[in-house]
Amino acid sequence: MFYIQHTLFVRWSLVVVWCVALMTETSTLQAEDKQSRQSAAHKDARLVDGAGKCSGRLEMKCQGEWRALNIRNTGRQHSFWYAEVACKQMGCGSTVSITQSTNVTNLPAWEVDFVCKGSESTLKECRNHRTRGMQRRVNSTYSLQVICSESLRLVGDSEICSGGAEVKSDQGWDSVCEDSFDSETQKMFCRELGCGPPQNFRRRSPKINPSLFKQFQCKGNESRLEDCVSFMKEECRQAAGITCSKETDLRLVGGETLCQGTLEGKQAAEWRPLEDGWNSLKPEHFAKVCGKMGCGGFISVSRNYLPELRPVWLTDCETSSSFCKSWRGTSSNLVLAVTCEEDTTLVKGPNRCSGKLQVRSGQSWHPVCYSFFSLEAALVTCRDLKCGFPENDRSINFTRSPVFNCAGTEKHLRDCPSTPISATEEMLQECDEVSLTCTELPPAPYINIHNVQGSEFVSTYPPKVFKGHRFAISCTVDSPYSVLSIRLKSHIGTDHPNEWIQSPHDKKAVFIFPVAEDAHQGTYQCDYNLNFSSDIFSQPKFISVQVEELNNVRLVNEETECAGRLELEDEGEWRPVSHRHSWSLKEAAVVCRQLDCGSAVSTRRVERSAGLQHAWRFYSDCDGSERALTDCGTVKKWPSSSAVQVVCSGILLQPNISLFYTMRELSDYQPRNILLSKGHGFSVTCSVKPQYPGGYFSIRFNQAISISQPAVNHTAHFMFPAADEAHTGTYSCVYVNFVFSHNFSSESQSLSVKVEEFLEVKLVDGVLREDDSEFCAGRLFVKYLNSLLLLSAETTVWDMKHASLVCRQLGCGSAISTKDIKLPKKELMARFFSDCDGSESALLGCGTVLPWFSSSAVELVCTGHQGGADKN
Structure with missing residues (x-):
């Protein structure tokens, strides 16, 4: 049993053992061997996907494979110690920050089974109480992101966020020039070391040391100190010590x-x-x-x-x-x-975009004096604060020698070349502080309407311009800044607005419209952009324009509005126009055109019976093509015994044209297009309202004068017995009369006439004609409006005379018989009304029908072709 347990323990130890068996160290190693291993230690640990070799995701190499470290279940303090050892192993100084990052996808990772204390030189020196190693391969969305301080440090003080500033170079660590250690460089130092904002700055040495120093030029928008412009300098005052606030959270x-x-x-x-x-x-x-x-x-x-x-x-x-x-x-x-806000702020105002301007130097805020400021700097300030554009303030007297030498295109005020505020501190005692108000867009311009003489329409609202007159719209910008262009737009809110753009002259643009038309009526918008911000236009200014007919001339004392003595209205007063040297047929042509009376036939001087009276003296600049008289001339009050008579070609009233067909006037139904049936008679009547006696009418057919008749009681009738294809075309009436020693004419509207062969009668269920195209016997159908109706037998006028007329109209010979037939029920039919003598060519040419309910119908039989039989 002991053997088995021992064997399992050995195998488990092999699983969790370090991937590199030679990492065990002994205390007997010589110092030079340890240093050699440490110089190569970073080859199995690295920081990747960061800004440089000293920032990024922490990875280790095992069995030839790089993987991230999965330490998601490790305490936060232990995570910081991992980072401390990693920064040390990379030769990157101390840890600035760590972040437990969540990756979008799973990454290959090592699940670690060791803990660092922070004092180790490499990650492989870290261990736990049992073993040192990787447990297993895993895939994890968690990884440790580390940022190390690799290029700068604060030395000489016990506090981590206080000391003398030094930067790393190939030769070691270099001091920083005091001249370049401005507020932006101090801020970069403190931030990159993981400290809070700089609190104070103190000079280290009053002497200039003959050594190499690093000089920086930071703008403040760099992410790291190494992004600032820098260069080496042999002689300069050694940089000050800096104290940053404690590490910020x-x-x-x-x-x-x-x-x-x-x-x-x-x-x-x-x-x-x-x-x-x-x-x-x-x-x-x-x-x-x-x-x-x-x-x-x-x-x-x-x-x-x-x-x-x-x-x-x-x-x-x-x-x-x-x-x-x-x-x-x-x-x-x-x-x-x-x-x-960056280094600029507005204080003591109603909102953050209005108030007294202050800028920061180090950790101190200083007011800005008008004598140090410029128009361009004001523009940059509002842009810097994300408040838009400065409002106009004519009380500001900006100088040409500001502390901030802005071009106006800078994004931030700190981007402008500037003189240090401290260099002018003695002048701040008498500082007239800048007060600035910013708006979202540049202020709106002024917009005005001008008539042809250039005066503004200020007496009416909305402004009026007269049809045919020239007018202009002016846009004026009241801004101390350089204006790039001025834009005018019309038809606002439509799919196809009109737009005009001009380069300004003295910050003003004038948009001229030679002839006012109905399309010019509507709302106009004026705005502008500045040289510094060409893509942003100002607040718009709107004005509405009405276009009206100009009724300031008239011809009086005759039977028509197109001939007589000329009178003109000005300043609300009607007066005759005196006949002077400048008056000619050119001016008369303008009057006739303005009155819509055609062209000028004649003009002459006439004497006024009462002698010297009030009149207008006309001063002309007309060439005869203008739309209105006052568009090319002007008037002044003048006593005169003469007046001007004008006779225009349009003195005759327009005649009327009417067409009659089958006892009806068709022009009321189809005033422009009329369809006539072949063989039917029609007539054209020309008439005119009483104006002058006499005269005559002519029919203009297809643009050629065909026939003429004298006007009797201002009317003439033209008869056409039977319509055929030759009558298809356009008809109009031309009225001619001799008045004012000239022949004048006036033409009516035209009528379009088309003649077709259209059968208005039809026989159904009877004998076919010889050509098999129509029936020649059966029940009779007649046309009513746009349909055919059975002809009712309930009529007293129907006889063989009318039956023969139908057979003749159908080309079926003569009538053999006609009779009534009974229907099973009453239905809608046509009842016939006659004025026929039997010689006519068409039934409805001498009669008419109306709708009627009946149970009897007319049937007739025609001879048809020779030898035709009755099929009844």
Whole structure:
């Protein structure tokens, strides 16, 4: 039994033994052998998928295979010791942070069975009370993420977060120049060492040492000190000692700067995102977070969802304004993203986007004086604070020699080249502090409507422009900043808005519209963008425009609106227009066009019977093509005994056209398109309202004058006995009269006429014609509206005369007989009304039908072709 137990123990020991059998050390090893092994120790441990060799996921190599360490069930303090030994083994200094990371997929891992104390030089020196080794291969979503301090340190003090600043180089550790150790570099040092924001800065030596020093130029948005611009300098003042606040338990990670990102907390050396599961965190809590980060005021927080669960700290702050410490480990896919102000803030204002400007230097905040500021710096400040754009303030007198030499395109105020605030501290005693108010967008411009003379329509609302007139819309920007372009848009809210863009002249753009039309009516929007932010347009300014007919001219004292003495309205007063040198047929043509009276036939001077009276003197710039008289001229009050007479081509009223067919006027039913049956007679009537006596009418058929008749009582009738295909075409009436010593004409609307062979009568159930295309005997059907109805026998006018008319219309010879037939019940039929003498060519050419209920119908028999038989 003892042998069996001993054998099992040996086999179990082989399972859990270290993968590398030679890792056992003895106390008799020589120092140089130990140092040799330690120099090669990092070959079986590494940090991967990090920013460099000193950060990333901790992995170990066993049996030639690299796997992560699965230490999810290890205490947090022990996890920190693993990281401490790993940083030491990598030659990367001390541990800055550890995170128990949750991977999206399972990773190959070693399940460890050893514990580190933190004093070991390599992970293989770590062991537990029984053994040292890996238990087995596993797949795990958990891994240990480690960040080591590899390039900098604070020395000379007992405190970990205080001392002289040194950076690592190929030659060892170098001091830092005091000139480059500004607030941004201090902040990078403290953060990278896992400490809080810098608290104070003290000069180490007043002497300049002839040695190599490192000089940095950090902007503050770098993630690590090594990302800052740096260079070596032979002579400079040795860097100051720095004291950082104690190791912070909060940080913002993953953002563009140190003052924004996912909020994480550290508990028992483990960093995890914080989740506000009970929505207990208030703005005052996040303000404390921003203070801990050494940032300015709190800007915003958002709750972001991750694709997978990961370890988090669940917080519950109740009502305390200090940041809560009641954290509980759990898993969640919800994290908090916080944004704080960087190195700029506005204080003592109604909101965080308005107030007195302060900037940070080290851990101190200083006011900014107007004499140190510029327009461009104001623009950058509002952008830096995520508050948009500065409001216009004409009381600000910015100078040309600011501390902040901004171009206006910088994202943060700290990105502007600047003079240190301390260099002007003696001037701060008489500082006129900058007060700044930011808005989401640049302020709206001014917008105005101008008529052709350039005056603004300020007397009416909404502004009016007149059809045919030129008008303009001006947009003016009141901004101290350089304007890139000004934009005007119309048809706002439609699928196809109109848009015009101009480069400004003296910060103003004028958009000219040569002729106002109905399409110009609506709402217009004006906005602009600045040279510094071309992709963002300002707040818009709107104006509504009405387009109306301009009724400021008239022709009076005649029988028509298109001839007579010219009068014009201006300033609400109608006056005749005096005949002066500038008046000609060109101006008369504009008047006729404005009155929609055609072209100008004549214009002349006429004397006023009362002698010298009030009139308008017209000053012209017309070429005759304008839409309105005041679009090309202007008037002034003038006493005159003369006036202007204008005669336009459109003085005659438009005539009417009517077509009559089968005793009905068809123009009322089909005013544009009329269908006539072949063989039927029709007539065209032309008429005009009484205006001038005499004159004559002509029928225009297919664009050619065909026949004419004198106007009798302002009317003429044109008869067409039988319609055929030649009558198909377009008809209109042309009225001609001789007045004002000229022949004038006016044309009606046109009618389209089509002539077709359409049978309005039909015989059913009888003898076929010779060509077998129609029946020549049977019950008689007649057309009513768009259908055929049986003809009722209940009529007193039906006889052989009408029967022969039907046979002749059908081409079936003459009538043999006609009679009544009885039906089993009453049904809808047609009752015939006649005015026929028997010689007509069509039954409905001399008669008409109306609907009727009857139980008897008309039957007739025609001769049909020669030798045709009666099939009744």
